[in-house]
Amino acid sequence: MSASPALEAHALCKRYNDVVIVDHVDFAAEAGRITVIIGPNGAGKTTLFNCLSGVETIDAGNVRHRGDDVTGWSSDALSRRGLARTFQRSSVFPTLTVADNLCVCAENRTRRGIMRGVIGLSDPASRSSRQTVRRVLAELGLTALADVPAGRLPTGTLRIVEVGRALCANPDTLLLDEPASGLDDAETEKFHQLLHRLAGRDLAVVMVEHDLELVVDTADVVYVMAEGRIVVSGPPSEVLIRADVQTRLFGRPT
Amino acid sequence: MLMLELALAGLGIGAIAALAGLGLLVTYRLTGVFNLAFGAIAMSAAYLQWQAVRVWHWPVAVAAVVVLLVVCPLFGVLLERVVFRPLQRRAAAPAERLVASLGVFVVLLGVAVLVWGAQARLDAPSLVPYRQLPLPGGVQLPLSTAVDLAVILLVGVALVLGLRTRLGQRVRAVVEQRELAELQGLDANRVAALGWVIGCVLAGVAGILMAPTLRLEPYGLTLVMLETMAVVVVARLTSPFRAILAGLVIGVSQAELARVHPTGHAGPLFDTLTSNLFVVALLLALLIVHRFDETGSTDSGTTARLTSRGALTPIRGWWLVPALTLAAPLLFNAENRRLALAVPALAIVLVSIVVVSGYSGQISLGQAGFAGLGALFAARLAAGTMPGFGHVPGVAVLALAPLLVVPIGLLLGWPAIRRRGLFLALTTFAFSVAVSRFVFDQPSVTSGLTIRPPHAFGTDNNFYVLELLCLAGAFLLVRNLHNGRVGRALVAVRDDEPGALASGVDVRRLKLLVFAASAGLAALGGALLAMGSRAFDTSAFDPIRGLIWFAAVVVFGIDSAPGAVIGAGVLVALDAGLPEGSSILVIGVCAFLLGRMPGGLLHSVHRFIDHSLRRRGASVRDLVPIAGPRPARLTSAGRSVALMMQRRTAAR
Ligand SMILES: Nc1ncnc2c1ncn2[C@@H]1O[C@H](COP(=O)(O)OP(=O)(O)O)[C@@H](O)[C@H]1O
Ligand SMILES: [Mg+2]
Numbered sequence: 001m002s003a004s005p006a007l008e009a010h011a012l013c014k015r016y017n018d019v020v021i022v023d024h025v026d027f028a029a030e031a032g033r034i035t036v037i038i039g040p041n042g043a044g045k046t047t048l049f050n051c052l053s054g055v056e057t058i059d060a061g062n063v064r065h066r067g068d069d070v071t072g073w074s075s076d077a078l079s080r081r082g083l084a085r086t087f088q089r090s091s092v093f094p095t096l097t098v099a100d101n102l103c104v105c106a107e108n109r110t111r112r113g114i115m116r117g118v119i120g121l122s123d124p125a126s127r128s129s130r131q132t133v134r135r136v137l138a139e140l141g142l143t144a145l146a147d148v149p150a151g152r153l154p155t156g157t158l159r160i161v162e163v164g165r166a167l168c169a170n171p172d173t174l175l176l177d178e179p180a181s182g183l184d185d186a187e188t189e190k191f192h193q194l195l196h197r198l199a200g201r202d203l204a205v206v207m208v209e210h211d212l213e214l215v216v217d218t219a220d221v222v223y224v225m226a227e228g229r230i231v232v233s234g235p236p237s238e239v240l241i242r243a244d245v246q247t248r249l250f251g252r253p254t
Numbered sequence: 255m256l257m258l259e260l261a262l263a264g265l266g267i268g269a270i271a272a273l274a275g276l277g278l279l280v281t282y283r284l285t286g287v288f289n290l291a292f293g294a295i296a297m298s299a300a301y302l303q304w305q306a307v308r309v310w311h312w313p314v315a316v317a318a319v320v321v322l323l324v325v326c327p328l329f330g331v332l333l334e335r336v337v338f339r340p341l342q343r344r345a346a347a348p349a350e351r352l353v354a355s356l357g358v359f360v361v362l363l364g365v366a367v368l369v370w371g372a373q374a375r376l377d378a379p380s381l382v383p384y385r386q387l388p389l390p391g392g393v394q395l396p397l398s399t400a401v402d403l404a405v406i407l408l409v410g411v412a413l414v415l416g417l418r419t420r421l422g423q424r425v426r427a428v429v430e431q432r433e434l435a436e437l438q439g440l441d442a443n444r445v446a447a448l449g450w451v452i453g454c455v456l457a458g459v460a461g462i463l464m465a466p467t468l469r470l471e472p473y474g475l476t477l478v479m480l481e482t483m484a485v486v487v488v489a490r491l492t493s494p495f496r497a498i499l500a501g502l503v504i505g506v507s508q509a510e511l512a513r514v515h516p517t518g519h520a521g522p523l524f525d526t527l528t529s530n531l532f533v534v535a536l537l538l539a540l541l542i543v544h545r546f547d548e549t550g551s552t553d554s555g556t557t558a559r560l561t562s563r564g565a566l567t568p569i570r571g572w573w574l575v576p577a578l579t580l581a582a583p584l585l586f587n588a589e590n591r592r593l594a595l596a597v598p599a600l601a602i603v604l605v606s607i608v609v610v611s612g613y614s615g616q617i618s619l620g621q622a623g624f625a626g627l628g629a630l631f632a633a634r635l636a637a638g639t640m641p642g643f644g645h646v647p648g649v650a651v652l653a654l655a656p657l658l659v660v661p662i663g664l665l666l667g668w669p670a671i672r673r674r675g676l677f678l679a680l681t682t683f684a685f686s687v688a689v690s691r692f693v694f695d696q697p698s699v700t701s702g703l704t705i706r707p708p709h710a711f712g713t714d715n716n717f718y719v720l721e722l723l724c725l726a727g728a729f730l731l732v733r734n735l736h737n738g739r740v741g742r743a744l745v746a747v748r749d750d751e752p753g754a755l756a757s758g759v760d761v762r763r764l765k766l767l768v769f770a771a772s773a774g775l776a777a778l779g780g781a782l783l784a785m786g787s788r789a790f791d792t793s794a795f796d797p798i799r800g801l802i803w804f805a806a807v808v809v810f811g812i813d814s815a816p817g818a819v820i821g822a823g824v825l826v827a828l829d830a831g832l833p834e835g836s837s838i839l840v841i842g843v844c845a846f847l848l849g850r851m852p853g854g855l856l857h858s859v860h861r862f863i864d865h866s867l868r869r870r871g872a873s874v875r876d877l878v879p880i881a882g883p884r885p886a887r888l889t890s891a892g893r894s895v896a897l898m899m900q901r902r903t904a905a906r
Contacts, residue, residue: 076758079756087756093753103742105757108743
C-alpha cells in the first residue's frame with residue numbers, strides 16, 4: 001500500500017455568491033476502501049464532488065490525487081489521470097449507443113491520436129479501448145444493450161451505464177454521486193456486489209448515498225456532511241449509531 | 255454649440271435603439287425567448303407604414319395607429335399562439351426556440367423581399383414633420399428627436415411602474431418558474447402573449463422611427479435593427495434602465511465622434527469604428543460579459559434537441575438523392591448550368607454549419623463572415639494583392655484561402671470554449687456583422703476586385719467538376735469528423751458537456767478544432783461561390799445571409815451532410831425558378847414547422863417511410879429489465895440502522 005491516500009482534500013472551501021457551500025472540508029479516500037458520504041439534501045455533497053473532480057473551481061484549500069497536488073486541474077485532465085466520476089443527474093450521451101458511451105471514455109484515456117482521426121488515420125489504441133468496453137459491458141451485464149441508443153433506456157439502467165462509462169477510464173479513484181437511486185432491489189444487490197469487487201481491485205470508491213441499508217452493507221468509512229461541513233467520520237458502526245448523527249439525518253434521535 | 259446639437263441628434267438615434275432593445279428585453283423576460291425576429295418585425299412595420307402612406311395615401315397618423323396598435327399586437331398574439339406556445343407546451347430546448355424565432359425572421363424577410371422587392375426606397379414616411387424647435391441658447395432641437403426622446407421616456411416610465419405593481423411582480427415569477435406561477439393562478443400563456451405584444455409593438459415603433467433616417471430596404475434595415483441588440487447585451491438581458499442608458503450613450507458618442515477625423519493611417523479605420531459604434535459595442539460587450547442572466551434553466555443548451563435523435567435504419571441507396579442532385583447539372587443547358595454552379599459551393603458552406611452546429615452542437619450564426627473572407631482572400635491572392643503574398647496561381651488559391659481563414663476560426667473558437675447556446679449564437683453573429691462592416695464594406699479592401707475560376711477550369715463544365723472535387727474533399731474531412739473517435743467525442747460534447755469532460759474528452763481542443771475546420775470549409779465554399787458568379791459581391795456574404803443559411807441547415811437536418819447538399823440544390827433551384835425571396839420564404843415556413851418535424855425535413859420523411867414500410871425488430875423494452883420505482887425506505891431508517899449493524903456483524 002502506498003503511503004498517501006488515493007484522493008485527499010485539505011481545508012476545501014467553495015462559495016456561490018458569498019454563500020459558503022463547502023466549508024473547510026478535510027477528506028481522504030483510501031485505495032481498496034469504500035468511502036461513503038451521507039448527509040441531508042443541500043448539505044453540499046454534490047458540490048464537494050464537483051470540487052474534487054475539477055468540475056467547479058475551488059475557493060480555498062487543496063486536492064491531492066495519489067499524492068500529487070491536482071488543485072485547479074480540469075475535469076477532463078483528472079479523468080485521464082484516473083479520477084473518474086458519475087453525476088447525480090445522469091450525464092450519459094443519449095444519441096450514442098451504450099457501447100459508444102463507454103467507448104468515448106475508453107478512447108480518451110489519452111489525448112494522443114485525435115489529430116490522426118481528423119486526417120483519417122485509425123486510432124492506434126482503438127483495439128485496446130474496444131477490449132476495455134467489451135470487458136466492462138460484460139462485467140455490468142450490459143452486453144445485450146450494447147447497440148441500443150442510451151436515450152431509450154430507463155433511468156435505472158442509465159445509472160449503470162454511467163458507472164460503466166466511468167470504469168472505462170481505468171480509474172484508480174471512482175466518485176459516484178447517488179448511484180443507487182432509481183435501481184430496483186435486484187439491481188441494488190448486484191450493484192452492491194460490484195462495489196465490493198471494485199474495492200477488491202484496489203480502487204478507491206467514494207460514494208454519496210442515501211440508502212442507509214446500502215451504506216451499512218458496503219461502507220468501510222462514512223463521512224457525515226451537514227451544512228457544508230464534515231460533522232463526523234469513521235467506520236459506519238461507530239458513526240451511524242451516534243445520536244447527533246441520527247438527528248442530522250432524520251430530524252430526531254430514535 | 256455644434257457639440258450640443260450633435261449630442262441631440264445622437265440622442266434621437268440612441269432613443270430608437272433603446273426602444274428596440276427594450277422590446278427585445280421585455281419579450282425575453284416575459285417569454286424566455288430571445289426574439290431574433292425583432293429586426294425583421296421592425297423592418298416589416300416600416301414597410302407597412304410606407305405602403306399605407308405612400309401607396310394607399312392614408313394620413314400618416316392613421317397609418318401609424320393601425321400598424322402599431324392593430325397589426326403589431328395582432329402579430330404578437332399570433333406568434334405566441336401559433337409558434338411559441340406549442341414549443342412551450344412540449345418544453346422545447348432554448349436552442350429550438352431560438353431557431354423558431356429565426357424562422358419567423360426568415361419568413362418576414364422573405365415576404366418583404368417578395369412583396370416590396372430588394373431594392374432600396376428613400377421615401378419612408380416620417381412620423382412627424384421636419385421642424386426645428388428652438389431651445390434657449392440658440393440650440394435647435396429637431397422635432398423628430400424630441401418625439402423619439404418622449405417615446406422612450408414614456409416607455410421607460412411605463413416599464414418601471416409596471417414592474418413595481420403587484421401584477422409586475424407576479425409576471426416576473428412566471429418567467430422564473432412557470433409551474434410555480436401557474437399554481438398561483440397566473441395564466442402563463444397570457445403573460446407570454448403580453449410579452450410578444452409588447453415586443454412587437456416596440457419593434458414596430460423603432461422600425462417606423464428609424465426608417466426615415468435610413469433607406470427602406472429589407473436586408474439593410476433589418477441588419478441595422480439587429481445591431482441595436484448591443485443595448486440588450488450591455489444590459490445583460492436584465493436591466494431595462496441599463497439598456498436605455500446604453501442606447502443613449504452609444505448614440506451620443508457616435509454623433510460626437512463623427513466630428514473627429516484623425517489624419518494619417520488610422521483615419522479611415524477610426525471613421526469606420528465610430529460610424530459603427532453599435533457593432534463595436536456589441537462585440538466588446540459580448541467579449542467582456544461571460545454569461546447572461548438567463549431565465550429558466552441556467553444552461554441554454556446546445557443544438558442536441560434539433561438533431562435526429564436515435565438513429566433510424568438507413569434506407570438503402572438514399573445517398574442517390576444528393577448524388578443525383580449534384581450530377582444533374584452536368585446534363586443542363588449552358589444557362590442553367592451557370593446557375594447550378596452555386597450548388598456545390600453553397601453545399602460546402604452549409605456543410606460547414608453542419609460540422610460546427612450539427613456534430614458538435616455549437617450554434618454558429620457567423621458562417622457568412624468566414625465564407626466572405628474566403629472569397630475575399632481568394633480574389634486578392636489570385637490578383638496578387640494579398641499583403642505578404644505574391645501572385646498565387648490557379649487552384650492553389652483554393653487551398654491557400656481557406657488555410658488563411660482557419661486561424662480566424664480558431665480565434666472565434668476561443669470565446670466559444672466558455673460560451674454556449676444563446677450567448678455563442680450572438681457572439682458568432684456579431685463576428686459576422688463586424689467582418690461585414692469593417693472589412694467587406696471598406697472600399698479600400700473590396701472595390702474593383704474581380705475573381706474568376708482558375709485558368710485550367712475556365713469553362714463552366716470544368717469548373718463544375720472542380721467544385722465537385724472540392725465537395726468530395728470536404729466530405730472526406732466531414733466523414734473523419736463524424737465517424738470514429740473524433741465523431742463520438744463531438745457528439746458527446748453536444749449531448750452532455752460535463753459528461754464529456756468527465757469522460758476525459760479534451761473539450762477545449764475539440765471545440766477549437768471544430769471551429770477551425772468549419773471556418774476553413776466555409777471559406778472554401780465562399781471562394782467557390784464567388785468564382786462561380788465571377789464577382790466578389792459583398793451582399794452575397796451579408797450577415798443576414800448567414801442567418802438564412804443556418805435556418806436552411808436546421809430545416810434539412812442539422813447533423814446531416816447529405817441533407818446540406820440537397821438543401822443547397824433546393825435553395826438554388828428555388829432562387830432560379832421563382833421570384834426573389836421565395837426560397838427564403840420556403841425556408842422560413844419550414845423552420846416554423848420544425849416543432850412538428852423534429853430532426854428536420856429529411857429526417858421526418860425518413861421516419862415516415864420507416865414507419866409505413868418497415869416493422870421494427872425487437873423493441874428496446876424487451877431487452878431492458880423492467881425497473882419499477884423503489885419503495886422509500888428512509889422513513890424508519892433511523893431505527894433500522896442499529897438492527898442492520900447487528901446483522902452485518904453477525905454475517906462476518
Ligand atoms: N451552481 C450553483 N449556484 C448557486 N448555488 C448552488 C449551485 N450549486 C449548488 N448550490 C447550492 O449549494 C447547496 C448544496 O447543494 P448540493 O451540493 O447539490 O447538495 P447535496 O448534493 O448535498 O444535496 C444547495 O443549497 C444549492 O442550492
Ligand atoms: Mg447532491
